Amino acid sequence: MSAAQNIPTRNRDGASAVTNSFDPSTSPTATFTSPSNSFSHRASQSSSTKQLKPFNTQDVKVLLLENINVTGQDILRQQGYQVEALKSSLPEDQLIEKIKDVHVIGIRSKTKLTAKVLEHAKNLIVIGCFCIGTNQVDLTAAANAGIAVFNSPFSNSRSVAELVISEIIALARQLADRSMELHKGIWNKVSAGCWEVRGKTLGIVGYGHIGNQLSVLAEAMGMSVIYYDVVNLMSMGTAKQVPTLKALLEGADFVTLHVPEIPETQNMISTEQFGYMRKGSYLINASRGTVVDIPALVEAMRSGKIAGAAIDVYPNEPAGNGDYFNKELNTWAEDLRSLKNLILTPHIGGSTEEAQSAIGVEVADALAKYVNEGSTVGAVNMPEVNLRSLTADEPNHVRIIYIHKNVPGVLRRVNEVLGEHNVDKQMTDSRGDVAYLMADISNVNQRDIASLYNSLEDLGSRVRTRVLY
Ligand SMILES: NC(=O)c1ccc[n+]([C@@H]2O[C@H](COP(=O)([O-])OP(=O)(O)OC[C@H]3O[C@@H](n4cnc5c(N)ncnc54)[C@H](O)[C@@H]3O)[C@@H](O)[C@H]2O)c1
Ligand SMILES: O=C(O)CC[C@@H](O)C(=O)O
Numbered sequence: 001m002s003a004a005q006n007i008p009t010r011n012r013d014g015a016s017a018v019t020n021s022f023d024p025s026t027s028p029t030a031t032f033t034s035p036s037n038s039f040s041h042r043a044s045q046s047s048s049t050k051q052l053k054p055f056n057t058q059d060v061k062v063l064l065l066e067n068i069n070v071t072g073q074d075i076l077r078q079q080g081y082q083v084e085a086l087k088s089s090l091p092e093d094q095l096i097e098k099i100k101d102v103h104v105i106g107i108r109s110k111t112k113l114t115a116k117v118l119e120h121a122k123n124l125i126v127i128g129c130f131c132i133g134t135n136q137v138d139l140t141a142a143a144n145a146g147i148a149v150f151n152s153p154f155s156n157s158r159s160v161a162e163l164v165i166s167e168i169i170a171l172a173r174q175l176a177d178r179s180m181e182l183h184k185g186i187w188n189k190v191s192a193g194c195w196e197v198r199g200k201t202l203g204i205v206g207y208g209h210i211g212n213q214l215s216v217l218a219e220a221m222g223m224s225v226i227y228y229d230v231v232n233l234m235s236m237g238t239a240k241q242v243p244t245l246k247a248l249l250e251g252a253d254f255v256t257l258h259v260p261e262i263p264e265t266q267n268m269i270s271t272e273q274f275g276y277m278r279k280g281s282y283l284i285n286a287s288r289g290t291v292v293d294i295p296a297l298v299e300a301m302r303s304g305k306i307a308g309a310a311i312d313v314y315p316n317e318p319a320g321n322g323d324y325f326n327k328e329l330n331t332w333a334e335d336l337r338s339l340k341n342l343i344l345t346p347h348i349g350g351s352t353e354e355a356q357s358a359i360g361v362e363v364a365d366a367l368a369k370y371v372n373e374g375s376t377v378g379a380v381n382m383p384e385v386n387l388r389s390l391t392a393d394e395p396n397h398v399r400i401i402y403i404h405k406n407v408p409g410v411l412r413r414v415n416e417v418l419g420e421h422n423v424d425k426q427m428t429d430s431r432g433d434v435a436y437l438m439a440d441i442s443n444v445n446q447r448d449i450a451s452l453y454n455s456l457e458d459l460g461s462r463v464r465t466r467v468l469y
Pocket of ligand 1: 228231258259312350
């Protein structure tokens with residue numbers, strides 16, 4: 001068997017993504033052969049590695065939204081995939097229409113892949129979040145549909161930390177106001193209410209990848225650092241963990257938020273929390289828009305309790321550049337824009353050349369490895385399962401990917417199906433209600449593949465079957 005070919009994945013109502021029952025002689029996928037110049041995998045692959053391709057690669061349909069970096073686009077195009085890249089997110093109705101027949105979708109923070117949208121994604125096998133946050137995806141719905149989700153856990157953390165350091169200084173010196181005044185020709189040289197940051201206390205809420213990068217930078221600026229997190233974490237440098245959010249808010253001159261968007265962090269900073277903050281302190285939010293109660297922030301700044309703020313994220317954000325940030329999107333938009341010493345940025349914490357390039361490579365590589373070999377290493381909603389690559393001198397080997405409900409007895413039935421062949425290697429793991437099995441089996445011919453595929457698909461525990469060969 002020369003090149004890897006694909007058995008289509010059947011969609012969730014049992015109909016094959018391409019035909020209703022796989023017949024190697026008739027199914028369009030049976031003719032799929034990898035192009036002779038098939039993509040050579042990254043360094044980890046030796047020259048003898050068998051180029052497993054689940055499809056004739058030009059049949060893999062990829063939809064990229066929200067201006068994903070060209071590094072990621074190039075990697076996916078080099079696979080031979082059909083890549084459509086759009087600069088913005090899509091309204092739900094258009095997203096549903098476009099997602100219907102794609103195998104791979106790449107998004108950033110705006111595209112909401114809800115259970116409703118995923119219901120329509122009959123051929124989707126994998127989602128790439130080209131960012132850190134994955135709150136925009138219904139991870140459980142995706143897992144239950146056998147759709148793996150990958151992100152880039154920390155490629156833009158440094159970029160966010162550096163932006164926040166710049167905002168701490170800019171707020172302490174009322175830089176944005178001075179610059180806007182002079183752009184209008186107004187010379188306004190003041191020192192009242194302007195401070196050095198050396199010796200001031202930075203309070204970090206969420207001491208993860210960004211929080212601890214920030215901790216080191218802030219201490220280098222001569223600041224003291226305290227942090228609050230829901231888990232006990234070793235401090236960087238001389239930073240100190242405090243036991244409650246209230247203790248952090250009472251102890252900090254600058255409060256910065258670096259938590260995920262989860263139910264527990266919704267409106268985490270609201271009127272009560274502003275009440276705990278020091279008079280004349282500052283707030284920075286570069287996490288998610290729902291973490292701060294913006295009307296409460298407007299009130300706290302109008303009363304002078306909060307001397308300045310920097311906001312990079314908002315509960316509702318425009319779909320793309322050029323759209324207006326107005327009261328149609330968020331009712332309080334004009335109130336917010338009217339405030340002094342308030343830095344407003346369009347969700348650019350991770351928007352640097354370095355971060356976007358690194359994210360593009362990291363996520364696109366993970367997507368290609370998943371599509372071509374089934375590896376779930378790095379997936380955020382699946383157990384991490386991987387097998388060493390098949391080699392070119394294993395011509396009659398086939399890789400089985402079987403995503404199934406995590407219920408007793410499945411492995412016995414799966415191994416009964418695989419039993420007529422020699423299972424060279426197998427790995428399986430589960431995460432919640434979903435289990436993921438990879439098995440390389442030998443001495444398989446074209447006819448066997450069809451019956452293998454259909455037998456696995458017919459098992460009651462099946463969520464999704466892929467056969468790579
Ligand atoms: N503005 C941007 O462009 C930008 C860029 C990257 C990340 N982000 C956002 O920032 C968030 C944090 O990023 P990260 O890489 O540091 O994530 P991370 O997962 O490394 O760290 C998050 C930290 O928050 C803690 N945490 C969770 N719930 C908490 C709670 N209720 N109270 C206190 N701490 C809590 C976690 O224990 C963890 O230590 C991401 O989830 C993402 O939404 C925004
Ligand atoms: O680039 C984006 O759209 C998201 C950036 C950031 O919020 C993240 O989650 O990494």
